[in-house]
Amino acid sequence: MEHNIYIYIAIMALVTYAIRVLPLTLIRKEIKNPFIRSFLYYVPYTTLAVMTFPAILQETQTPAAGALALGVGVATAWRGMSLFHVACCCCAVVFIVEFIMVP
Amino acid sequence: MMQILTKNIDSVYTNNASSNTAAFRQGLHDGIPIGLGYFAVAFSLGIICRSSGLSVFQGFLTSLLNNTSAGEFAAITLIGQNASYTEIALVTLIANARYMLMSCALSQRLSTVQSFIHRLAMAFAVTDELFGIAISRPGVLNPYYYYGGMAVAIPGWSIGTASGIIAGAALPDRIVSALSVALFGMFLAIIIPPARESRIILTVVITSFIASFAATYMQPLAQLTGGTRTIILTVVIAAAAAWLRPVQSQQKEA
Numbered sequence: 001m002e003h004n005i006y007i008y009i010a011i012m013a014l015v016t017y018a019i020r021v022l023p024l025t026l027i028r029k030e031i032k033n034p035f036i037r038s039f040l041y042y043v044p045y046t047t048l049a050v051m052t053f054p055a056i057l058q059e060t061q062t063p064a065a066g067a068l069a070l071g072v073g074v075a076t077a078w079r080g081m082s083l084f085h086v087a088c089c090c091c092a093v094v095f096i097v098e099f100i101m102v103p
Numbered sequence: 104m105m106q107i108l109t110k111n112i113d114s115v116y117t118n119n120a121s122s123n124t125a126a127f128r129q130g131l132h133d134g135i136p137i138g139l140g141y142f143a144v145a146f147s148l149g150i151i152c153r154s155s156g157l158s159v160f161q162g163f164l165t166s167l168l169n170n171t172s173a174g175e176f177a178a179i180t181l182i183g184q185n186a187s188y189t190e191i192a193l194v195t196l197i198a199n200a201r202y203m204l205m206s207c208a209l210s211q212r213l214s215t216v217q218s219f220i221h222r223l224a225m226a227f228a229v230t231d232e233l234f235g236i237a238i239s240r241p242g243v244l245n246p247y248y249y250y251g252g253m254a255v256a257i258p259g260w261s262i263g264t265a266s267g268i269i270a271g272a273a274l275p276d277r278i279v280s281a282l283s284v285a286l287f288g289m290f291l292a293i294i295i296p297p298a299r300e301s302r303i304i305l306t307v308v309i310t311s312f313i314a315s316f317a318a319t320y321m322q323p324l325a326q327l328t329g330g331t332r333t334i335i336l337t338v339v340i341a342a343a344a345a346w347l348r349p350v351q352s353q354q355k356e357a
Binding site for chain 2: 002003005006007008009011012013015016017019020021022023024025034035037038039040041042043044045046047048049050051052053054055056059060061065066069070073074076077078080081082083084086087088089090091092094095098099102
C-alpha cells in the first residue's frame, strides 16, 4: 500500500501535540499513580538507549567508526559536556576513523 | 511558606508589558545555544529524511510541526520502510511519551490565572532543552520567557532539517556518514548524565543497550521492524523498572 507523506506528518504532529498539550491544559494535576509516574520516568532512558544501540553501528560506513563514536559519546556525556559538544565529538570520531579505514 | 507566596504574587502582578519584553529577551538569550545545537543535530536528521524520501519542504514541515528528535528520527526511519499509519502513531507516542511528564511539571510552574491560549502555545514546543531552561527559572514561569526560547529553537530545528536535506545531496559520503551520528550524540547527551547520578538509570540504559542488540540480531524479534522493536523493548523495560524500582512520589522530575 502506498502511503501519503503528508498524512504521516499530520499523524506525527497530532500525536506529539496531544502528548504535550493535554497535561498543560486538561490534566494540570500531578500524576499520582506511582506505577504510571515511574513508567513515564523511565521511558526516555529506555527508548533513547534502544534507538542508539546497535543503530549507531549501522549508520556509519564501517561499524568500527560507529562503535568508537558510541564510546566517545558516552565518555563526553559522562563528563557533562553539552549536547552540541557531544554531537560534534561523535561526528569528528566517525570522520577520522573512516578517513583512515575507508579507502 | 509565606515567602514563597509573596514571591508568586509578585511575579503574577509584574506580568505587565515591559516585564514580558524583558522575559522574552532573556528567553531569546538562553535559547541561542539550544538553537545552535538543534541546527547541527537537525542537519543530521535532514540526511535521514533524505534517505527516507522526504522533500526539503516535507522535512521542514515535519520539524516545524513536531520539534522532537527521537520521535521524528524513529518515525522518519519507518516512513522510509513504508510503515503503516498505526505504526507511525505508536512509535511517535512511545518516543515522545516523556514530554507528558515534562508538560505536567511545566503546568505546575504556570500561574493558575495563566490563560488557556498560553498553555496551548507553549505545548507546541515542550522539548528536553526548552523544558530544562524553563524549569530552572525561579518562581512562576512567564510564558514570554518560553516564547523567547521557542523563537530561536524552532527555526534552528526546522531550518537545520531543511539544510540537511539540501546539503545531503551535495556533500561527499564521508561527511554524510560523519554527520549522521550527531543525533545519536544528542541522545547520549540526554541519557548519560542522569545515568551517572543514578544507579537504576544506569542499569536501565545498559539493559536497553543489551536487549536492543539482542533483539536486532536474534529471532523472532529480528523479524520485526525497528519501530515495533523500539516500542516493545521500551514498554517492557520501562514497565519492569517501574515495577522493581518505583520512583518516589516526592522525587523531583528534571
